[in-house]
Amino acid sequence: MKVFVLGTGGWGIALAMLLHGNGHEVASWTYLQEECDLLCRERANEKLLPGVKIPAGIEITTDMSGAAKADLIVMAVPSFAVASTAAQLAAIVPAGTVIVNVGKGLDGKNGYCRFSETIDRAMGGNNPVVALTGPTHAEEVARGVPTAIVAASESRAAAELTQAAFMNDIYFRVYTSSDVVGAELGGAFKNIIALGAGISDGLGLGDNSKAAFMTRGLSEIARLGVQLGAKQETFAGLSGVGDLIVTCCSMHSRNRRAGILIGQGKTAEQAMAEVGATVEGYYATEAGYQLAKQQGVSMPITEAMYEVLYQGLPAKDAIRMLLGRPRRGEHEEVWVR
Numbered sequence: 531m532k533v534f535v536l537g538t539g540g541w542g543i544a545l546a547m548l549l550h551g552n553g554h555e556v557a558s559w560t561y562l563q564e565e566c567d568l569l570c571r572e573r574a575n576e577k578l579l580p581g582v583k584i585p586a587g588i589e590i591t592t593d594m595s596g597a598a599k600a601d602l603i604v605m606a607v608p609s610f611a612v613a614s615t616a617a618q619l620a621a622i623v624p625a626g627t628v629i630v631n632v633g634k635g636l637d638g639k640n641g642y643c644r645f646s647e648t649i650d651r652a653m654g655g656n657n658p659v660v661a662l663t664g665p666t667h668a669e670e671v672a673r674g675v676p677t678a679i680v681a682a683s684e685s686r687a688a689a690e691l692t693q694a695a696f697m698n699d700i701y702f703r704v705y706t707s708s709d710v711v712g713a714e715l716g717g718a719f720k721n722i723i724a725l726g727a728g729i730s731d732g733l734g735l736g737d738n739s740k741a742a743f744m745t746r747g748l749s750e751i752a753r754l755g756v757q758l759g760a761k762q763e764t765f766a767g768l769s770g771v772g773d774l775i776v777t778c779c780s781m782h783s784r785n786r787r788a789g790i791l792i793g794q795g796k797t798a799e800q801a802m803a804e805v806g807a808t809v810e811g812y813y814a815t816e817a818g819y820q821l822a823k824q825q826g827v828s829m830p831i832t833e834a835m836y837e838v839l840y841q842g843l844p845a846k847d848a849i850r851m852l853l854g855r856p857r858r859g860e861h862e863e864v865w866v867r
Contacts, residue, residue, distance in 0.1 A: 531695060534597040535559065536615055537606035538569060538590065540578035540668035541632060545604055545696075547672055550588050552698050557589040557596050566592045578807075582672045598622045602630065602695055604662075605649070608808045609635030612645050616652035625656035628688045630681075632662045634717035635810050636817040642824075644714040646683075658688035661710050662696070663717035664768040665776035667783070671702070678703040680769045682713035705768065712764030715755045719818050719832075720774040721811030723747035724785035726835050727778035729845050731786070732793020743831070744778050750829040754818070757825050785811040798839045815839050830855060 531554045535546045538560040546558045560566050569575060573584045584590070597603055597619060607615050612633055619629070629649055637648040646659040653659075664679035671677065681692040681704055689706040697704040707713055723744055730740045752765035764770055777783045788809045791801035802809045819836040822829040834852055837843035843851075 531555070531601045532599060533557075533602045533604060533695065534600035535604045535606060536594075536597070536619075537604075537608075538565060538575070539606065539608070540575065540672070541666075542604075542606035543575055543579060543582070543584060544668040544672035545606060545632065546588050547582075547585065548696065548698075548702055549604075550585055552695065554695065556587070557591055557600075559591055559594055559596070561592060563592050566590055579669060579672050594618060595622060598624065600627065602628050602691065605629060605631045605633065607633060609633050609637075609645070609810055609813060610808075613637055613639065613648050613652065616649045620652050620654065623653070623657065626658075628658045628660060628685075628691055629653070630660045630662050630692050634663060634714075634721065635814055636718050636821075638813060638817055642817045642821050644711065644718075646710055646714060658683060658685040659710075660685075660688050660692045661714045661717070662692060662704075663713050663773065665772040667776060667780060669782050674701045676701040676703075678705065678768055678772075680705050680707050680713055680767065682707040682710040682769065684708065684710055707764065707767075707769075709761045709764045711758055712755050712760030713769040715758065715760055716751065716765055716770040717773055718810075718814050719751045719754070720748075720770070720777050721785045721809075721814045722818055722832055722835055723751070723774060724777035724783055725789040725792070725809070725811035725815065725839075726831060728783075728786035728789020728791075729793040729838070730789075732790040733845060733849070734793075735849075740778065744774060747831045748774055750827075750831055751818075754822055754825060754827045754829060757827050758821075784809050788812070792838070793845055812839060 533549050533554045533556050535558045546556050550556045569590045631645050636642045649659050660681050660683040662681050666679050681689045683689040693704040693706050727740050784805050788801040788805045815835045818832040834848040838848050
């Protein structure tokens with residue numbers, strides 16, 4: 531199978547290596563000639579994937595035209611580039627070619643829609659779109675550390691094609707799902723909770739605090755997801771709690787690292803600059819806040835995170851605000867006595 535990977539960041543390279551190792555013919559695209567030259571010369575990205583060598587069999591190019599001949603296209607670009615990259619693809623890729631998106635976030639310029647919707651719109655509805663999401667840090671995937679992930683799509687054939695392309699019996703297991711709404715929302719909004727979990731760490735709070743924050747955070751993500759048509763059980767799976775755990779607890783997570791810095795007293799802007807790469811949770815917080823308002827869904831943790839990141843509320847005050855909310859039950863239920 532010919533696979534064209536758009537993006538040479540850590541995740542793009544890790545997936546290109548995985549696909550190459552599975553026996554596919556892989557080309558990896560970047561729009562930066564300087565980056566292309568560096569990767570071709572060094573066969574490594576030491577900043578993002580230290581110690582990982584890119585196999586010689588993976589072509590690295592700035593020419594997107596190769597996507598026209600691919601059997602499968604993988605989009606591994608930052609969230610801000612999804613719409614523009616999809617627009618470029620639309621002029622090249624024939625109808626029917628499956629497009630796999632691995633980015634996690636929402637399209638803030640188009641009503642906070644999901645990335646699969648953005649891509650589908652750009653492609654004129656002619657190409658099946660798959661969301662590939664779950665607990666998969668690029669640093670570990672590139673080194674062959676075992677994990678599992680979900681290929682979610684409205685098209686069963688597209689999901690199964692993606693499963694066949696990515697899955698192997700050594701370190702990468704792929705499940706399929708029809709709940710693309712839940713899979714994408716879980717992947718996007720867990721970054722909000724990861725930022726907050728990092729803030730908890732930066733403040734010096736304990737394991738109890740972070741566990742409570744993660745659990746209640748997932749609860750409100752699921753509440754919004756169900757309102758938007760997702761299945762409740764999706765949020766208990768790999769693209770929900772699985773991705774949440776790895777993003778909140780690992781130092782590979784840019785969101786957690788940025789949160790730690792904010793908890794230690796730095797502004798959101800200072801924290802993101804120090805992390806030195808895209809902190810998707812910052813943008814997801816604004817999207818989640820706006821979507822919750824539109825849908826009339828209560829998301830107190832997301833609201834508190836919005837106050838911290840965008841309104842300058844001190845993190846300690848946000849904790850007090852959350853703990854001081856009115857009493858309520860953990861679940862909506864009817865008591866019989």
